Amino acid sequence: DVKVTQSSRYLVKRTGEKVFLECVQDMDHENMFWYRQDPGLGLRLIYFSYDVKMKEKGDIPEGYSVSREKKERFSLILESASTNQTSMYLCASSFLAGGFYNEQFFGPGTRLTVL
């Protein structure tokens, strides 16, 4: 079974803190994604990566950065957390073969609250 794990289910941080959200997948997927999920807005893509050290901006990259040093791990970084980044963050992964629109496997999400 594909497994995507995220470092925390719940996280509370203060405004201005640097926040790291970690995601690990165990199926040797090339693609990895970070989304945020907000009520009434669905899921929005923040960043994705199709290879180690490669990254592409999604719809809403402002205020975020990412790091992919190893194939199985994709980190989302909030350089200086703000209250409007309070959200549910979902990580996903997929195979590259066949294109970008393969089935994505999701982690359980991290609910981040910024106070």
Added chain:
Amino acid sequence: AQKVTQAQTEISVVEKEDVTLDCVYETRDTTYYLFWYKQPPSGELVFLIRRNSFDEQNEISGRYSWNFQKSTSSFNFTITASQVVDSAVYFCALGTGANNLFFGTGTRLTVIP
């Protein structure tokens, strides 16, 4: 512009009833993909189906069926004989253009025992 509309925010049905979740999409691209994902209370989205724009055949998988109609830009999802385990948020998504997946806002389905 790419857009996915799930007009039904919440639906409640009694167990064993059939229910249809609507999805309307907008795109000018001729090649695109449509998806349905299920998000149970545990939070992990689960892939249900992918359809490409050249395949309008309806699909049935057990109690689930999907009706893809390009003429109305719709990709509706029907659950037959609903069960409590079907309670979840269901997302429709459109994949097109430059590597982006556009999700709808989701429909929360509650199946009452």
